[in-house]
Amino acid sequence: MDNDLTRLNKTNKRLEFPIKLRRLLHLKLLALFLLAFVPTSFAYAGIADTYPQVRDFFPAADRFGDIEGSPPAAPVYQNERLLGYAFTTGDIIRIPAYSGRPINVLVGIDPKGRILGARIVHHEEPILAAGVSEARLKQFVDQYRGLSVNGHIIVGGQREGYASIDAISGATITVMVINATITRSVRAVAESRGITPAASTREGATAEPAAANLAAPPAPVKKAATPSPSKRAVAREKQSAPQPPSQIVSAAPPRTTEPHLYEIENEEPTWLILWKQRKLEIALLSLGLIILSNILLFHDFLARRPRLLRRIRLGFLLYTLFFIGWYGLGQLSIINVLTFVQSVMHQFSWDTFLIDPMLFLLWSFVAVALLLWGRGVYCGWLCPFGALQELVFQLARKLKLPYFEMPHVVHERLLALKFVVMLALFGISLQSMLWAIQAAEIEPFKTAITLRFHREWDYVAFALGIIVLAVFNRKFYCKYICPLGAALIIPGRFHSFEWLRRRKECGRPCQTCAVECEVQAIKPTGEIVVNECHYCLDCQVTFYDNNKCPPLVERKKRRERLGRNPETGGAIKPEPEQKISLNKLQAGISKANSTTKQDESDTS
Numbered sequence: 001m002d003n004d005l006t007r008l009n010k011t012n013k014r015l016e017f018p019i020k021l022r023r024l025l026h027l028k029l030l031a032l033f034l035l036a037f038v039p040t041s042f043a044y045a046g047i048a049d050t051y052p053q054v055r056d057f058f059p060a061a062d063r064f065g066d067i068e069g070s071p072p073a074a075p076v077y078q079n080e081r082l083l084g085y086a087f088t089t090g091d092i093i094r095i096p097a098y099s100g101r102p103i104n105v106l107v108g109i110d111p112k113g114r115i116l117g118a119r120i121v122h123h124e125e126p127i128l129a130a131g132v133s134e135a136r137l138k139q140f141v142d143q144y145r146g147l148s149v150n151g152h153i154i155v156g157g158q159r160e161g162y163a164s165i166d167a168i169s170g171a172t173i174t175v176m177v178i179n180a181t182i183t184r185s186v187r188a189v190a191e192s193r194g195i196t197p198a199a200s201t202r203e204g205a206t207a208e209p210a211a212a213n214l215a216a217p218p219a220p221v222k223k224a225a226t227p228s229p230s231k232r233a234v235a236r237e238k239q240s241a242p243q244p245p246s247q248i249v250s251a252a253p254p255r256t257t258e259p260h261l262y263e264i265e266n267e268e269p270t271w272l273i274l275w276k277q278r279k280l281e282i283a284l285l286s287l288g289l290i291i292l293s294n295i296l297l298f299h300d301f302l303a304r305r306p307r308l309l310r311r312i313r314l315g316f317l318l319y320t321l322f323f324i325g326w327y328g329l330g331q332l333s334i335i336n337v338l339t340f341v342q343s344v345m346h347q348f349s350w351d352t353f354l355i356d357p358m359l360f361l362l363w364s365f366v367a368v369a370l371l372l373w374g375r376g377v378y379c380g381w382l383c384p385f386g387a388l389q390e391l392v393f394q395l396a397r398k399l400k401l402p403y404f405e406m407p408h409v410v411h412e413r414l415l416a417l418k419f420v421v422m423l424a425l426f427g428i429s430l431q432s433m434l435w436a437i438q439a440a441e442i443e444p445f446k447t448a449i450t451l452r453f454h455r456e457w458d459y460v461a462f463a464l465g466i467i468v469l470a471v472f473n474r475k476f477y478c479k480y481i482c483p484l485g486a487a488l489i490i491p492g493r494f495h496s497f498e499w500l501r502r503r504k505e506c507g508r509p510c511q512t513c514a515v516e517c518e519v520q521a522i523k524p525t526g527e528i529v530v531n532e533c534h535y536c537l538d539c540q541v542t543f544y545d546n547n548k549c550p551p552l553v554e555r556k557k558r559r560e561r562l563g564r565n566p567e568t569g570g571a572i573k574p575e576p577e578q579k580i581s582l583n584k585l586q587a588g589i590s591k592a593n594s595t596t597k598q599d600e601s602d603t604s
């Protein structure tokens with residue numbers, strides 16, 4: 001009997017455990033169910049917990065209220081006296097910056113309508129990741145302390161009625177977006193809470209510290225739940241699309257549970273302001289693109305005039321390097337391509353692409369050029385780093401420095417490397433754009449063009465190494481490594497026209513152009529590989545050269561023999577160029593023969 005009882009107890013104990021587990025599970029489910037109905041504001045951690053930096057704006061505060069109202073902001077108190085409001089701009093306005101993503105700024109304002117402080121808590125700006133330090137960025141936003149919330153703040157300039165703050169050199173777009181983000185957000189919060197600033201300029205820049213605001217009488221705060229639209233800023237609720245996963249740079253990311261954003265009425269879009277400010281650059285770039293279009297359309301005319309073409313090309317490459325690159329910072333990058341892909345996959349917005357007029361115009365032109373001519377127009381004429389390599393190579397030839405070319409078989413295999421680099425970057429960008437930005441340092445563009453070599457020595461050494469390579473091998477980086485070049489090849493495959501001329505003798509037997517093309521974009525069989533061609537037009541000059549192109553030389557000689565040459569009056573005198581051409585013809589014949597043998601042995 002005892003034994004039976006003991007057995008029963010043991011069995012009961014064994015059964016007890018799963019019952020407890022089930023009860024616990026039910027309780028958890030109930031808690032989760034109830035949590036789903038808790039008001040959103042309770043679900044957020046307090047602003048001071050998420051962003052402890054906010055205490056710097058309100059050193060005397062003893063309580064931070066919940067983030068609430070429309071637009072959302074947390075009231076800040078000392079002894080129940082209102083000291084001001086704290087909020088993050090990501091909850092109010094999201095202006096896409098250079099990276100295509102908004103910059104999130106933590107801001108505090110007081111009831112007198114002054115900005116008590118600003119701190120960037122999240123950004124993905126490549127220019128900043130590349131060279132401008134976080135400290136420099138902090139210095140920039142520190143300038144807002146003490147300014148009025150009325151939004152009349154101008155970056156890097158002077159205008160009557162505006163407070164002026166210093167820009168960050170080389171980060172124009174980023175700072176303009178930060179300025180628009182801060183000024184519009186503070187205005188939206190101030191006006192929704194009935195805060196009317198007394199003055200419109202930097203009257204508060206040296207004003208009393210935040211603690212002095214204790215004396216300020218609390219301003220009438222409108223009930224946040226029923227926002228009352230004011231004349232200029234209206235908390236117009238706008239359904240926001242789901243945000244892509246964000247990378248945290250300095251602190252917590254913007255809250256993504258908040259489904260609403262706010263638009264400021266009667267405000268010019270930020271991109272439009274930037275376009276107006278860069279009218280001169282836009283005009284000069286448009287002029288350059290018109291000139292280039294004419295060069296491309298009338299290249300036959302220019303190819304018959306080699307000296308003129310050489311001068312025009314040299315001038316254009318200098319324009320590309322100095323104006324588009326070093327002055328206008330119009331260097332396209334694989335990051336632009338990855339940002340575009342991310343934008344299409346998540347939340348496409350024209351604002352993202354319009355924010356930089358130079359890049360927008362260049363990309364628009366390149367998109368059309370890719371379909372008409374292929375990748376060569378950008379790589380041969382518009383890429384500042386490409387122009388730098390080309391100019392260095394031309395200078396080296398003037399100095400008669402030696403150079404080398406890869407054997408055709410090695411060259412063909414190395415061409416694939418840039419696609420591997422591009423695919424690797426694309427894969428990384430799917431995981432994290434910030435990682436992709438760092439991995440994209442394989443592009444020396446930021447060092448050599450955007451930051452004009454003002455960077456840590458290892459980056460500078462890398463960029464200089466690539467330029468030195470370009471001295472001995474024409475555009476080595478472009479041919480084998482550049483991920484942007486690879487990305488341009490893909491749409492370039494669909495180009496509709498074959499503009500570059502060939503003869504039936506090209507390749508078999510003549511190798512003159514193939515030997516002369518140091519980019520190695522002409523196959524030994526004579527065809528131009530459009531995907532690899534940089535549109536330098538050298539082969540087109542040869543194509544029309546009566547003294548260089550062997551079939552033309554032959555034709556000329558035949559005409560001369562028949563006495564039809566008005567220049568020589570029938571005299572047949574071999575010219576030095578002819579000898580060179582014939583030598584090249586012979587070299588070409590033997591090269592073609594050896595390639596044919598190679599092909600035959602490969603096939604066998």
Ligand code: SF4
Binds near residue numbers: 384479486
């Ligand atoms: S391959 Fe790359 S670096 Fe070279 S010209 Fe093209 S985009 Fe510029």
Ligand code: SF4
Binds near residue numbers: 516522528534535539
């Ligand atoms: S020589 Fe001809 S094929 Fe070679 S890069 Fe220049 S334009 Fe293209």
